[in-house]
Structure formats: structure tokens, C-alpha cells
Amino acid sequence: MSLRLTDFTRLLIAVPLICRLFQPDAHAAPLPPSAFDGVARFQWAQERHYEMRTLWLDATANLERLSTREGVQQILDKAAAAGFNTIGVGVKSPCGYALYNSRVMPRMGNFLGRFTYPKDYDLLQTVIEEGHKRGMEVHALVMVFSDGRKLNRSGPAYGPHAAWQTVQYLRSGQRVKQADSKGGTFVFLNPALPAVQEYELKVLKEIAQYNLDGIAMDRLRYSGIDTDFSDASRAQFERFLGRKVARFPADIFTWSKNGPVQGRYYKKWLEFRASVIAGFVRRASLTVHRVHPGIMLGCSVGAWYPTYVNEGVNWGSVRFNPGKEYFFWATPTYRRTGYADSIDYLAPHCYSKHVDIEDAEDAGLPGWYSVQGGAQLARQAVANACWIYGSVYAEDYKGNPQEFVRAMQRVRQETNGIMAFDVSQIEQYGWWPLFRQVFQTAAQPPHRRPGWLAQRTLPATASP
Numbered sequence: 045m046s047l048r049l050t051d052f053t054r055l056l057i058a059v060p061l062i063c064r065l066f067q068p069d070a071h072a073a074p075l076p077p078s079a080f081d082g083v084a085r086f087q088w089a090q091e092r093h094y095e096m097r098t099l100w101l102d103a104t105a106n107l108e109r110l111s112t113r114e115g116v117q118q119i120l121d122k123a124a125a126a127g128f129n130t131i132g133v134g135v136k137s138p139c140g141y142a143l144y145n146s147r148v149m150p151r152m153g154n155f156l157g158r159f160t161y162p163k164d165y166d167l168l169q170t171v172i173e174e175g176h177k178r179g180m181e182v183h184a185l186v187m188v189f190s191d192g193r194k195l196n197r198s199g200p201a202y203g204p205h206a207a208w209q210t211v212q213y214l215r216s217g218q219r220v221k222q223a224d225s226k227g228g229t230f231v232f233l234n235p236a237l238p239a240v241q242e243y244e245l246k247v248l249k250e251i252a253q254y255n256l257d258g259i260a261m262d263r264l265r266y267s268g269i270d271t272d273f274s275d276a277s278r279a280q281f282e283r284f285l286g287r288k289v290a291r292f293p294a295d296i297f298t299w300s301k302n303g304p305v306q307g308r309y310y311k312k313w314l315e316f317r318a319s320v321i322a323g324f325v326r327r328a329s330l331t332v333h334r335v336h337p338g339i340m341l342g343c344s345v346g347a348w349y350p351t352y353v354n355e356g357v358n359w360g361s362v363r364f365n366p367g368k369e370y371f372f373w374a375t376p377t378y379r380r381t382g383y384a385d386s387i388d389y390l391a392p393h394c395y396s397k398h399v400d401i402e403d404a405e406d407a408g409l410p411g412w413y414s415v416q417g418g419a420q421l422a423r424q425a426v427a428n429a430c431w432i433y434g435s436v437y438a439e440d441y442k443g444n445p446q447e448f449v450r451a452m453q454r455v456r457q458e459t460n461g462i463m464a465f466d467v468s469q470i471e472q473y474g475w476w477p478l479f480r481q482v483f484q485t486a487a488q489p490p491h492r493r494p495g496w497l498a499q500r501t502l503p504a505t506a507s508p
Contacts, residue, residue, distance in 0.1 A: 085428050089460040094490035096130055096389075096433045096461030097483060099123045100185065101171070103134025103143055105468040107152070108159050113170050119467060120174050122476050127483025130181040132260055132463065133171045136247060138230050139199040140191035144168035144254075148246045149200070156196055172255055181489060183258035183340070184251050188244050190263040192231035194223065201231040208233045208240050210267060211274035215299045219273050232267040235356070236277045236320045244324070245331050252332045258340035259332060260391060264325070265345075266317055266356035269304060284316045285309065311375045317356030318381035325383040340388040340491055344435070344463075347392035347418030349425050350410075358382045359390060360425030382429075388491060389431035391463050392422040397440050399451045415451045419458035431491050433461030438469035445478055452482045460490050 089095070101110060101119065109115050110133075123131060135143045142149040145166045152161040168184060175182040191208075192201030201209050202223060209221045210232045222231050233240045251259060266272060273293050282288055289295050289309060296313045297304035304310070325343070332341050345359045346352045349366075352359070353373055358381040360366065366374040384390055394415040398404040401411035401420075411417035419434045426432055434455035441448035456462050462482075470476060 085431065086423060086460060089431075089490035092490075093485070093487055094460065094493060095456065095487040096431070096463075096489035096491070097128045097487065098130040098132050098183070098391075098433065098461065098463040099126075099128045099467055099470075100132045100435075100463055100465040101134060102466045102468060103137040103185070103187070104139070104155065105466055106134075107155055107161065109468070109471070110167055110171075111159075111162055111165060113174070116167075116170050116174050119471075120171070120178055120180070123467075124178040124180060126476055126479035127486070128180065128464075128479070129486075129488060130183060130257075131171060131175045132183045132185050133167065134185045134187070135168045135251065136186045136188075138187045138190040138263065139193040140187075140201060140205070141199065144251070146247070146250060148243070148250055168251070168254055168256075176255075181257035183260050183342070184254070184256055185260050185262055185344070186248065186251065187263040188261050189232050189235050189240070189265065189267075190230045191233050192223065194229060194231060197223070199231065201233065205233060205240075205243075208237055208243075210234045210272040211277070212267075213270045213273040213293050217299070219293070222267065222271065228267070230267070232263070232271065234272040234274055234277065235266060235324060236272060236280050236317075241324050241327065245327060248328055249331050249335055252335040252339055256336070256339055258342060258388075260342040260344050261325075261328065262344040264343055264357070265321060269354040272317075280320075281309075281313060281316050284319070285312055311373060311378075314353055314356070314373055315375050315378050315381060318353070318358040318378065321357050322381045322383040322386075326386045329386045342389040342391055342433075343383070343387055344391040345393065347394045347422055347434070348412065349421050350412065359384060359392075361385055361427035361429040363427040363429070364425045366425075382425075384426045384429040387430050389433055389461075390422065390426055391433050391435050392418060392459075393437070393465075394418040394422075394434045394451075394455050395437040395440060397447075399447065399454050416454050416458055419455050422459070431461070432459045433463055434459040435463035435465055437465050438473065438475065442469070442473065445473070445475055448475065449478050449481050452478075456482070 137152060141152040143152050154160045172182045191205055192199030209223055211219050212222045212225045213219055214225060248259060278292050295307045295309050297307045297310050329341055332339060343359060350370055360382040361384040362379055362382045364382060365379045367376050367378055396414050398407060398414040399416065401414050401417045404411055404414035404417060412421045415436060422432050436451045436455055438448060441451065452462055
């Protein structure tokens, strides 16, 4: 989805910019290179013209379109002709339903009263068969911790998983189950609960048993800065902290009209939540690769690293130290929560209507609030730990197809691949011919070249 500025996000943007004014290098480029900016891996693939080219097939936006083999064949024929070498297909919807023959999750049935999904139809197997016929890799897209939809109160979060729902900290000071809060579209499960992690690992394990080339985990996060404030998370945080929290959640933060006001343990709370997600990623990597050693495991994330802390995620490497620039929210040990070293690739959502750094700055925004800047920051934070394949959002450029082309070209220059989201917009706008402006020669994903698979064991924890 497109980025939207909240008051709290504006604060997160403003503070590091203000801090730079008092530093000797305040006049430097917005995204200076890091000692671990991934140049070797990045340049190696760029020089040899290896490139991952993925077309995403969202689970629900394309539900009816892909509900038959004929529908899948039509889309994959277009994708192959356009120059894509990889298909990413949604197989766990954000409502918590499976679009394959799952024994763990409930299967997709009636969708919002508009469409009934065919019984026993296995979308994942169908896309694997048809994709491989066309020489394309197939990656399954899994919405990890999203498990229900508020609109019609559907999904396991309203049934067997109701006890696992995340607890939201409202501006009123109340703590309520997310299904009972106003606003929002989806209901998340609490990532810190052992039962939730075990459930999601079972999902990943059964998906890995397919003849897949990769799995991409999305919504691998908390749903926002206001979750999870359950009693269970409080107890885990106290163990992490090594002491009792007398005033919970006030010792974490209190609400003001402009957003959270930091409490005594705010920074440690952010580190705790990120450690929960990083721990799950390590377990997911071990689980998936034990079942299917040759499979690629990726994570789909927001490229806006400075504010993605709100979702409880550190998708950077343990070698990248956010405490230097983002000290106003990052502890000296926050870097230990990075998970890029545990995966094979990262797919940062470079979702912005501003393509170049200068475009964002001309609009009064920091450089990373652009396609180019987000991709550059991803390379810096990932620190050569895994491959980076940038994602662009077609809807950001509705009515302006050549700007979409420019965005795709820019993300290809800054990363080793492109992920186009989503085929539903490509179909609606009639934009298939645009890809031939971008993919003029054939290419294969760099991660398949011998010797360049990402490390699959986490290195020793970096010291502060």
C-alpha cells in the first residue's frame, strides 16, 4: 500500500534530520555508504546481468481470476511474454485462509459474499506446474501473523484462534483485543505467543513440502506501535528486561495527541518486540530449509526502515547499527535483533510516488521516502547479508504509466531484482506492454548461481 504520514511518523522523520544539522557531515548525501553496504554481492550480479523479475499475484485481489487452471495459464502466459522469470503467488490470505490443500489452515471458502472458492482447488500446485512449464521460479507468499478480516468478522482470529489475537493499546488507555477496536482492516495474532509461532511454523513447513523455489513471508510483524500489550507479552518483556514493570503500559509509553510519549522502558520494549520477530525468522529458516534445503526463504517488508520500528521489526543485518543515527528509538544493542542474516533475500517495498531522492526532497521529505532512497537504505541496512529485490506498487502510478516504468528502472539500478505488485492493477490498467520497455533481454535470478546463496546460519551476535 502507499505510504501515509501520521503525526508520529513526521516526528520520526524530523528528529534524525534535525540531528544532522549539528553533525559535521550535515551537508553530505542523504544516504552515505556504509562499511557493509553489500557492494560485492550487488555489483557482482549487476555486472553479470543477473536479475530476479517477480510478478506478484495477491491472494485476495486475484481470487476469482486465478480460481481455475485456465485463468492461471492466461496470466502466466502474459508474465512470461513480458519477461518475468519468477511468480510470487499468495497462498495464505490476510484473513488466515489457505489457497492450497492445507491440513493446518482452514481453506478459503466464500469471500465476502461475492465469490465462492472452488472446493479442493489447489492454487499453489497449479501455479507451480504452470510456472515450471514456462521456465519460471515459483515463490509462495505467506501472510504470516494476519489471521482475520474485520469487515465481516471472518478468519481463524474470530474462531479457533480468538485467544491468540493481539491486544491493542487504545488512546483512551484501554487494552482490548484487536477485533474489538475501531478502525483497521485485519486482525493479527500475537507474535510473542509460543502457540502462534508453532502454528505459523507448521504452515511454513507444509508449504515447503511442495516443489517450490521459494517462500516469501509478509506481514511478519506486529500490526502497529499499539500492539501487543497483552498480559502474556508483559510477562515475556519482564523476563527480557530482568525486572518487573510497575506501570504497564504507561512505563512503555503514554498517548498524546501527536502520538506516543516515551516512557521509562520504551526503547527496550522496541528491542524486545524486534527480538521476538528475529527469533521467529531464525526458527522459520531452520524449519523450511530442513524440509526443503534448496528452497529460498525471503521476507517482504516496508523499505521505510526508520519508521518500520513501529511494526516491531528490524530487517537489517546484525552488522548494521541503527543506534548511531536512530538513537532516539534504538538502544545500543538493538542491532542484535536484525534478521537479514537468517534469510536468503529481502523484498523491500519501495512504495512511493516519489521515484528519485531529489523528488522526495523537493516535496519536503527525507531521501529514503522515495523508490531510490528506500532501495539504497535497504542495501545499507542489510549489509550484504542476503539478496535484495526491490518491490514497486503499480497503483502508486495510476494514470502515469511512464512513471511506473521509471520506478521499475530505478529499483533495478539500486537492487538485484524487481517485484511488481500487483497483477490485478497490471490487468486493470492494461500495462503489460510496459514491461518490454524494462526487460529488453532475458535474465535469471542471481541467487541460483553457485556460491552466492545467502548464509543460512546467523553469525555471532555483534557487539554494541
